[in-house]
Amino acid sequence: MPPDLNLRISPRTVQRETVDKLRLAIFSGLFQPGSRLIESQLCTQLGISRPSLREALRSLEAERLIEIVPNRGPSIPSLTWEVATAIYEVRELLEVEAAGRCASRISPEQLRELDKSLSAFEEAASSNDSLAQVMTAADFYSIILANCGNPILEEVHRGLVARISFFRGRSMSLDGRAQSSLAEMKEIYESIAAGDEKAARKASKNHLLKAKAAAKMSMDSAT
Structure with a gap:
């Protein structure tokens, strides 16, 4: 082995992996809204120290995926339809406009990447892998x-991705929603591929309205 090759894993790498795993656990519904996170249990499950865990929890708090209350510790925020509505309203403002602008700007290479991501979603929908969806x-x-x-x-949208994914997971939990989403996303892709800004905006708005309705049904059924 070359003498200058350093294989030591840095604390930052541990923290990043911890954040990623906890984020996925939240998206997948492993931790339910309103539930407390017990630090000692998480340290054991993740195989990390408490300082590393607390650094990761602070990152998740910044993403609004958990809340840390003094003398109570970390917990998953309770879902409210008011918060969900606000998220979907902002999504509509950002994503509908982005889809329209993208239709007139995307390069052939990036269009192929968009097609690949759509195929990946189709595979996730077919395999019923909710987290991959x-x-x-x-x-x-x-x-x-x-x-x-x-x-x-x-x-601005990137700052909301974690919370968007949180509610997207609830929407995707409904039977048949993934396949419906696939059809809606294909419509968005086809409009962008055709360079049709108006159609792309319309398809994106339609997708968001249906996703919002699905999220509402999922949240109502959980109460």
Whole structure:
């Protein structure tokens, strides 16, 4: 082995992996809204120290995926329809505009990447992998946002991705929703591929309205 090759894993790598795993656990519904997170149990499950865990929890708190209350510890925020409505309203403002702008700006290479992300979502929908559905749908929209020609719009949306994925997971939990989402996302893709800004905006808005309705049904059934 070359003497200058350092294989030590840095604390930052441990923290990043911890954040990723906890984020996925939240998206998948392993931790239910309103439930407390017991630090000692998480340390054992993740095989990490308490300081590393607390650094990860602070990152998740910044993403609004958990809340840390003094003398009570971390917990998953309770879902309210008011919060969900606000998220979907902002999504409509950002994603509908991004889809329209993307239709007139995306390069052939990036269009192929968008097609690949759609295929990945289709595979996740076919295999009924709810977590993969959430992540591949996020990838699909991240490509659209990255090609909308407005870095501020993309930046604002990126700050909401974690909470969008949280509610997307609830929406996708309904029977048949993943296949419906696939059809809606294909319509968005086809409009963008055709360079039709108006159709892309319409398809994106239609997708969001149906996703919002599905999320409402999922949340109502959980109460």
